[in-house]
Amino acid sequence: MSTTATSPLPGNKGPGSPRPDTGSGVAKSAKPVTWKTPVLLALLGVVAFVFFGLMGPNQTAEFGISTDSDFFQLPAVEVPAFLGGIVLSVILLGLAAYAVFLKTKDQAAPAWLPITFTVLFVAAFLIWVVGGARTPSISLAGLIAGSVTLAVPLVFGSLSGVLCERVGVVNIAIEGQLLGGAFTAAMVATMTRSPLLGLLAAAVAGAVVSMVLAVFSIKYLVNQIIVGVVLNVLVSGLTGFLFSTVMQANKAQFNSPPGLDNIEIPVLSGIPIIGPILFKQTLVGYLMYVAVIVVWLGLFKTKWGLRVRAVGEHPQAADTMGIKVNATRFWNVTLGGAIAGIGGSFFTLVAIDSFTKEISGGRGFIALAALIFGRWSPIGAFFAALLFGFADNLQSIVTIIGTPVPSQFMAMLPYLVTVFAVAGLVGRSRPPAASGIPYVKG
Amino acid sequence: MVRVLKLELRGITKRFGSLLANDHIDVVVEPGQIHCLLGENGAGKSTLMNVLYGLYEPTEGEILIDDKPVSFRGPGDAMAAGIGMVHQHFMLVPVFTVAENVALGAESTKAGGFLNLDDTRRKIKEISDRYGFDVDPDALVEDLPVGVQQRVEIIKALVRDARVLILDEPTAVLTPQDTDELLDIMRQLKSSGTSIVFISHKLREVKAVSDTITVIRRGKVVGTATPEASTNELASLMVGRAVSLTLDKAPAKPQEKTFQVSDLTVVSPTGQHVVDGISFDIARGEILAVAGVQGNGQTELTEAILGLQDRVHGSILLDGEELVGRSVKDVLNSGVGFVPEDRSVDGLIGTFSIAENLILDRYDQPPFAKGISMSPAKVLENARTRIDEFDVRTPSGLLAAGTLSGGNQQKVVMARELSRPLRLFIASQPTRGVDVGSIEFLHKRIVAERDHGTPVLIVSTELDEVMELADRIAVLYKGKLVGIVPAGTGRDVLGLMMAGIAPEDAAPAGSAEKTRPGPDTPETPRTSTASAEGGDHV
Numbered sequence: 001m002s003t004t005a006t007s008p009l010p011g012n013k014g015p016g017s018p019r020p021d022t023g024s025g026v027a028k029s030a031k032p033v034t035w036k037t038p039v040l041l042a043l044l045g046v047v048a049f050v051f052f053g054l055m056g057p058n059q060t061a062e063f064g065i066s067t068d069s070d071f072f073q074l075p076a077v078e079v080p081a082f083l084g085g086i087v088l089s090v091i092l093l094g095l096a097a098y099a100v101f102l103k104t105k106d107q108a109a110p111a112w113l114p115i116t117f118t119v120l121f122v123a124a125f126l127i128w129v130v131g132g133a134r135t136p137s138i139s140l141a142g143l144i145a146g147s148v149t150l151a152v153p154l155v156f157g158s159l160s161g162v163l164c165e166r167v168g169v170v171n172i173a174i175e176g177q178l179l180g181g182a183f184t185a186a187m188v189a190t191m192t193r194s195p196l197l198g199l200l201a202a203a204v205a206g207a208v209v210s211m212v213l214a215v216f217s218i219k220y221l222v223n224q225i226i227v228g229v230v231l232n233v234l235v236s237g238l239t240g241f242l243f244s245t246v247m248q249a250n251k252a253q254f255n256s257p258p259g260l261d262n263i264e265i266p267v268l269s270g271i272p273i274i275g276p277i278l279f280k281q282t283l284v285g286y287l288m289y290v291a292v293i294v295v296w297l298g299l300f301k302t303k304w305g306l307r308v309r310a311v312g313e314h315p316q317a318a319d320t321m322g323i324k325v326n327a328t329r330f331w332n333v334t335l336g337g338a339i340a341g342i343g344g345s346f347f348t349l350v351a352i353d354s355f356t357k358e359i360s361g362g363r364g365f366i367a368l369a370a371l372i373f374g375r376w377s378p379i380g381a382f383f384a385a386l387l388f389g390f391a392d393n394l395q396s397i398v399t400i401i402g403t404p405v406p407s408q409f410m411a412m413l414p415y416l417v418t419v420f421a422v423a424g425l426v427g428r429s430r431p432p433a434a435s436g437i438p439y440v441k442g
Numbered sequence: 443m444v445r446v447l448k449l450e451l452r453g454i455t456k457r458f459g460s461l462l463a464n465d466h467i468d469v470v471v472e473p474g475q476i477h478c479l480l481g482e483n484g485a486g487k488s489t490l491m492n493v494l495y496g497l498y499e500p501t502e503g504e505i506l507i508d509d510k511p512v513s514f515r516g517p518g519d520a521m522a523a524g525i526g527m528v529h530q531h532f533m534l535v536p537v538f539t540v541a542e543n544v545a546l547g548a549e550s551t552k553a554g555g556f557l558n559l560d561d562t563r564r565k566i567k568e569i570s571d572r573y574g575f576d577v578d579p580d581a582l583v584e585d586l587p588v589g590v591q592q593r594v595e596i597i598k599a600l601v602r603d604a605r606v607l608i609l610d611e612p613t614a615v616l617t618p619q620d621t622d623e624l625l626d627i628m629r630q631l632k633s634s635g636t637s638i639v640f641i642s643h644k645l646r647e648v649k650a651v652s653d654t655i656t657v658i659r660r661g662k663v664v665g666t667a668t669p670e671a672s673t674n675e676l677a678s679l680m681v682g683r684a685v686s687l688t689l690d691k692a693p694a695k696p697q698e699k700t701f702q703v704s705d706l707t708v709v710s711p712t713g714q715h716v717v718d719g720i721s722f723d724i725a726r727g728e729i730l731a732v733a734g735v736q737g738n739g740q741t742e743l744t745e746a747i748l749g750l751q752d753r754v755h756g757s758i759l760l761d762g763e764e765l766v767g768r769s770v771k772d773v774l775n776s777g778v779g780f781v782p783e784d785r786s787v788d789g790l791i792g793t794f795s796i797a798e799n800l801i802l803d804r805y806d807q808p809p810f811a812k813g814i815s816m817s818p819a820k821v822l823e824n825a826r827t828r829i830d831e832f833d834v835r836t837p838s839g840l841l842a843a844g845t846l847s848g849g850n851q852q853k854v855v856m857a858r859e860l861s862r863p864l865r866l867f868i869a870s871q872p873t874r875g876v877d878v879g880s881i882e883f884l885h886k887r888i889v890a891e892r893d894h895g896t897p898v899l900i901v902s903t904e905l906d907e908v909m910e911l912a913d914r915i916a917v918l919y920k921g922k923l924v925g926i927v928p929a930g931t932g933r934d935v936l937g938l939m940m941a942g943i944a945p946e947d948a949a950p951a952g953s954a955e956k957t958r959p960g961p962d963t964p965e966t967p968r969t970s971t972a973s974a975e976g977g978d979h980v
Contacts, residue, residue, distance in 0.1 A: 302556050303549040310535050310546050317533035320497070321547030321598075322518025433536070441497070 038103045041096035041117055048089035052124040056085035057132035064139035071270030077140075081131025088124040092117060126394075134402035143397055144390075145276040148285075151389025152350070153178055153360070155288050156343020157367025158374065158381035159295050160206070163336035165376055166299060167329050168312040168434040172228025173213050175364025176235035177206040177337050181344020183239040186355035187247070189257035189348070198257055199283065199345050206341020207334050209235060214333040218326050221438045232364070240357045247355060260284060260349045284346045291339060296378040308332055312432035315439040325439045340364075369418045376431060391417040447508055447524055447605045448473050449494075449637065454503035456489050463489040465661040466503065471606060476628060476638045478648045480667075480680055481658035482877045483848065487641045488530065490658070491608050494639075495527045496520040518547070526599025527608040532591050536584035541566060543583055544598050562601075569600050573630055588735075589620040596627070600636075607631065608639045613647055617735050618905055618937030625651050643680070645673045646906075681878045689882075691889050694913040696725035701866050701897045706756035708742045708921075716742045718921040719756075724866075724897035729888070730926075731900040731912035734940055739921035740901045741783060744870050747899075748780050749773045760866055774803055777865035781855050781872055783901070785848075789855040792844025796836060797825035799843045800858050824861075832857040833883060849880030856884060860891060867891050870901040885911060905936060917945075 061081045065074045095117050099109045130136050157174040164171035171177075184205035189198025213231055217224040247255040260282040269279035278289070299305035307328060310318040315325045347359045366388050373387075374380030395410040403410070449471040456464040463486045471477045479487045492498045494505060496514030504511045507523055514520045517527075534543050541562045550561035563579040570577045575593045583591060592612060599607050609628070613621045628638055628651050642648050648655060648669070655667040657679045665679050678684050701724040708717035717739045724730045732740055746754045749770040758765040765773055774780070782788035790799050801810050801821055809820045825839030832853045836846060843854055852873070859867070869888060873881040888911060892898045902908050908915055915931060917924040917939040925945035927935070938948035 302554075303551050304555055306538075306542060306546060306549060306557060310538070313537055314533070314535045317535055317543075318546065320495070320517045320527070320529065320533045322516055322521060323547055324516075430537075 035103060037109050037114060038096065038099040041092075041099050041109075041114070044117070044121060045089065045093040045096040048085075048092050048121060048124050052085040052128040053082075053089040054086075056082040056128055057136075058082050059131045059136045061127050061130040062137035063126075063130070064137065065141055066272045067139065067141050067276070070141075070272045070275065071267065072272070074272050076137075079127050079131075081127050081136070084127045085124055085131075088120055088127070092120055092124065095120075129398050129403050129405065130401065132404050133398070136401075138397055138401055141273050141276065143393060144273060146393040146397070147386060147390035148277045149351075149389070150392045151385045152285055152288050153343040153346045153363050154367045154370055154385035154388055155292065155382050156346070157340050157364050158371040158385050159291055159378055160210075160336035160340035160343070161368055161371035162295065162299075162374075162376060162378050162381055163308075163339065164210075164333050165371065165435045166312045166432055167308050167332040168315060168432060168437065168439070169214070169217055169329055169333050170224045170228065170436040171210075171213065171333065171336060172225055172368065173209060173231040173235075173337075173364075174340050174367050175360055175362065176228075176232040177209045177340035178344035178347070178360040178364045178367075179232075179239055179358070180205040180209045180235045181341030182347040182359050183242070183344075183355050184341070185345035186255055186257045186348035190254055193258055195258050195260045195349050196283075198349055199260070199342060202341040202345035202349075203338040204341065206344060207338040210333050210335075210337020210340070211330075213337070214330045217438065218329050218333075221440070224436055224438075236358060239355075243355060243357055251354070255354045257348055257353065257355075259353055282350050284342065284350055287342060291342075292378050292382045295339075299378065309432070311439075312434055315434050315437075319439075319441065325441075329439070340367075343367075366414065366418060372431075373418075388414055388418060447637065449525075449606050449639075450506040450509070451490070451494065452504050452506060454490060454493055454505075455501045456486075456493055456498060457501045463661050464493065464500075467658070467661070467663050469656055469663070471637050471639055472654070474632060474635055474637055475653040476632050476640055476651050478640045478642060478652035478655045479658055480642060480645075480648055480655050480676065482643055482680055483875050484877070485658045485680075486661040487658055488610055489661075491527065491610055491639065491641060494520065495525060495608065521547075521602050521604070524603060524605040525608065526602060526604025526606070528592065528595040528599065528610065528612060530611040530614060532595055534583045534591055534594060537582065539580050539582055540577055540586075540594050540597075541579040543594060544579075544601055548602055565601050566597055569597050572634075573627060588615045589617075589623070592616070592620075592624065593627075596631075604636065606637045606639065608641070610641045611643075612640075613642065613644060615736070617940050618933055619941060621647065644906075645676050648676070649673070677878060683879070685878055685882060689885050689889065689910050691911075692893070694728050694892065696728040696913070697895065699723045699725045699897075700761050701899075702757075702759040703747075704757050704759075706743070706746060706754070706758060708739070708746045708751050709753035709755075710742070714921075716921050717746060720918075720921075720923045722916055722923065722926060724899060726895045726897050727892055729892050729898040729900055729911050729913045730916055731902060731908040731914075732916045732918055733905060733908040733936055734903065734918035736903045738918045740870070740903075740918055742921075743918070744780070744783075744868055744899070744901055747773070747866075747868060748778065777863060779859035779862070779864045779867040781852075781859055781869035783870035783874070785851050785855050786844075790843045790851055793842055795825075795840045796829070796834070796843050796846070796854055797821050797839040799854055800825050800828050800839075800861070803858060804862065828854075828857040828861060832887070847877070849876040852876050852884060853880060856887060860887060864891070864896045866899070867896050868899045868901075871903065872900060873902075873904075873907060905933060905940075909933070909936070 059081055061079045061084070063077045063079070065076060095113060099113060102109055130138055157178055160174055160177060161171050181202035185198040185202035188201035189195045192198070209231060213224070213227050216222040216227045262280055262282055263286070265279040269275045271279075299308060307318065307323050310321075311323065311325050311328045319325050344360065348355050352359070367385065370384035370388055371381045373384035374382065391414040395413040398405075399407045399410055451467060451469045454464050454467045455462070467490055469477070469479070479490070481487045489498065493500045496517045496519050505514065506512065512523055514523070535546070538546070541559045544566055545557065545559060545562040550558040552558045566577060566579040569575065575597065577590060577593055577597065583594065586594070596607070612624055616624060625647065628640065632638060640648070640652065652669045655669065655671070655676070656663055657665045657667060657676070659680060659682055664682070667676060667679065703723065704721045706717055706720045707715055710716045720743065722730065732743070734740055742751055745751045747758055747765060749765065749768055749772070754766050756766065760776065760778070763776065765776070786792060791802070798821065801824060804810060805816065810816055810824070822839060828834070829836065829839055834846070834850050834853045834857070836850065843851060846854065856872070872888060873884055876884065888898060888900065900908070900911050909929070912929045914926055914928060915936065916926045917936065919940060919942040924939045924942060927939070927945050935945065935948045939945055
């Protein structure tokens with residue numbers, strides 16, 4: 001794609017142009033320590049103490065660790081809910097107090113502190129919810145395995161986002177790519193009776209959606225956010241229309257895809273907790289792990305990745321080094337779409353055995369949040385997606401065992417976690433400098 | 443030994459729509475020479491070099507290397523032909539390390555496309571040692587001082603075997619000391635066989651290193667010269683008419699000190715003290731010029747006075763009135779004229795007409811406002827007067843201000859700020875990106891305002907401008923006041939102060955003469971630090 005110069009201006013000043021502020025300029029000091037983290041932790045600590053501690057239930061909460069198929073069994077963990085709540089919330093308050101203490105000495109809380117706090121808070125919450133339920137017992141193994149399953153489309157979606165934003169294109173269309181992938185996978189798998197072909201078709205569908213984004217945002221310089229939003233609506237409308245006119249009319253012929261089978265790796269899949277997560281997945285599940293690692297290695301360890309990141313940070317610099325900025329962007333965005341498309345096939349080939357309208361249910365946007373929470377890193381995005389998957393799964397399990405908390409509140413959980421995670425617990429993260437800015441030569 | 447190469451540009455023409463940026467330009471860069479392209483901002487030097495570097499395609503003309511025509515479809519082709527370029531705005535990815543930046547585009551890889559940065563590190567070390575660059579391959583570029591970043595850019599070109607190195611306004615961002623080092627590096631490169639195309643509008647530097655000088659004006663080659671030519675000759679060639687480079691300025695007659703800043707501290711949103719405990723005063727009829735490398739607190743200082751900064755401690759007194767804590771409008775109305783450093787962002791509204799821009803600060807006052815309505819006739823009348831008075835070159839006051847050249851835009855800003863009675867005049871980078879002819883005019887207006895009895899505060903990163911205008915010079919470094927020295931203090935002393943060294947340590951023993959060089963100062967030999975060249979700020 002050759003863009004000819006049309007302006008006498010010496011080029012759009014690269015977003016990464018070195019600041020005139022020099023080393024001889026204002027000294028760089030560490031980021032100032034704010035009250036945000038200590039105050040947030042203290043508030044959460046008080047909430048934990050009052051609700052999970054003082055108002056804690058009197059039952060004993062039981063957490064199953066092994067499943068029947070494990071090759072050795074571990075006993076279930078039983079926690080007296082009231083005592084557990086008190087102990088954990090006191091520890092939480094202690095951690096919060098430590099953060100406050102550090103702040104008074106103008107030191108930032110070390111990274112382990114909010115992480116430990118989050119883990120313990122979740123534990124206290126679990127004990128409280130399970131302890132107060134009609135059946136005070138859940139399977140921890142099932143909870144975690146389910147979280148990973150629910151996280152699969154999120155991970156693929158956020159990897160798509162990582163690939164696009166790292167090269168300088170904002171991808172709001174993840175939702176559309178997931179939905180397009182889900183629809184195409186269902187249709188093609190049904191017609192060919194081959195889930196593998198369905199998977200492949202999903203990747204193509206995602207890539208096609210992405211190409212539209214790429215052409216309009218890179219070649220025609222349309223605002224990337226707007227193209228993305230429009231694409232989401234377009235894909236939603238198109239799949240919805242085809243669903244009600246084609247699929248529903250003849251379900252057997254167009255909308256009863258054969259699913260992907262679970263592939264169990266002998267012995268390893270029997271390890272409690274991690275066995276089912278790592279070694280008892282469908283093809284899409286295994287692909288997810290592979291994709292995370294490959295994208296990470298690719299972005300940070302290869303020549304391709306160096307060029308991609310340069311294009312996303314300072315396209316003009318890349319251009320002057322002979323790298324074709326817009327071509328790099330185009331192919332990266334297309335690749336991102338293909339990955340999101342594969343994620344979309346999860347809905348129709350693994351989770352549910354047919355396509356329905358809006359089957360992706362806004363997960364593309366949660367994937368976007370995971371990408372930001374994960375600080376534009378494939379591995380960070382993976383863990384962020386896991387967290388959201390966990391919140392999603394928790395709310396459904398907790399509803400099943402019958403908690404006193406209204407189910408509507410529980411259903412808000414994943415979104416609450418998203419907001420808090422993105423706004424509160426991450427420090428200020430820095431997106432690729434040229435993300436969202438089209439590159440015009442000259 | 444690097445193979446030397448002869449580069450020739452023949453009849454290069456570059457058109458952008460109706461604008462003719464380069465008009466049949468012929469330049470021959472002989473092997474192993476430092477060839478300077480001298481011209482004002484906007485003369486077409488950078489466009490020409492972007493054509494040479496393959497970033498633009500020429501409308502007409504050809505490029506010859508060793509007498510063979512070549513065509514570049516992109517920077518990759520130019521690099522392959524042995525042409526390297528250091529851009530005015532560095533082309534470095536700030537979040538990459540030096541090695542990653544150098545490797546980019548010419549990566550060494552292991553099997554499977556995995557990066558092999560060790561190879562790049564070794565090359566950087568090699569070049570760094572050969573030229574005494576002292577660059578750490580694993581440092582993040584954003585943490586490096588500008589001078590070092592520039593060396594990284596040079597390394598980038600050398601790693602790619604550049605035999606012709608284009609340096610586009612390389613000294614614009616450097617301290618005087620860094621500049622001298624760069625000039626040394628250029629001489630070293632030349633002696634090892636690299637030709638250099640040096641783009642500049644600073645006569646002192648051009649005279650110091652060039653072998654041949656080609657002068658470009660409005661997209662055309664208007665002449666060639668040797669470095670022996672006098673500064674005045676070069677300047678006249680560059681501008682197209684005789685210019686006086688030395689400002690006729692009577693000695694200041696300072697009266698009472700009406701403007702006092704004491705213990706002023708400005709805290710940035712990130713908690714840094716960007717202005718740190720500064721105290722100074724300015725008398726009526728005196729110009730205090732603030733020198734310093736960009737980003738040492740100058741912007742924040744002027745903004746604090748105007749009321750644009752939020753976290754300001756200390757006191758700013760104008761005729762005994764406290765300015766800290768007052769609104770911008772209030773400060774302006776109390777008689778402060780302010781020329782911001784970036785006219786296109788803070789000084790003008792490009793899409794508004796010149797006439798409207800001339801009353802931005804007084805649109806709500808008579809005679810321009812009557813109740814809730816405005817009087818267009820009065821606005822236009824005011825515009826006519828100001829346009830005449832400030833020699834703004836425009837057919838009409840109704841044209842959008844954005845269509846004017848840099849120099850004329852600056853005249854509009856200056857006209858607006860100087861057209862009401864002032865008790866303090868602040869001008870930040872008053873002549874940045876302005877042609878030489880306008881510089882002369884703007885400087886005269888500033889001096890006239892001083893002679894009118896207004897205290898004047900000038901902020902400039904151009905040391906020549908500071909030396910030219912100042913009655914006293916204050917130097918800022920990392921938000922602190924290094925010292926205030928009299929006008930006529932040598933360039934080398936000021937340079938050291940700009941690097942944070944106190945004036946008493948910076949002044950070499952015996953050179954404490956503070957006399958201002960007269961306009962008759964003879965041409966200095968090309969090797970000396972030109973402390974006596976008061977005039978050639980261009």
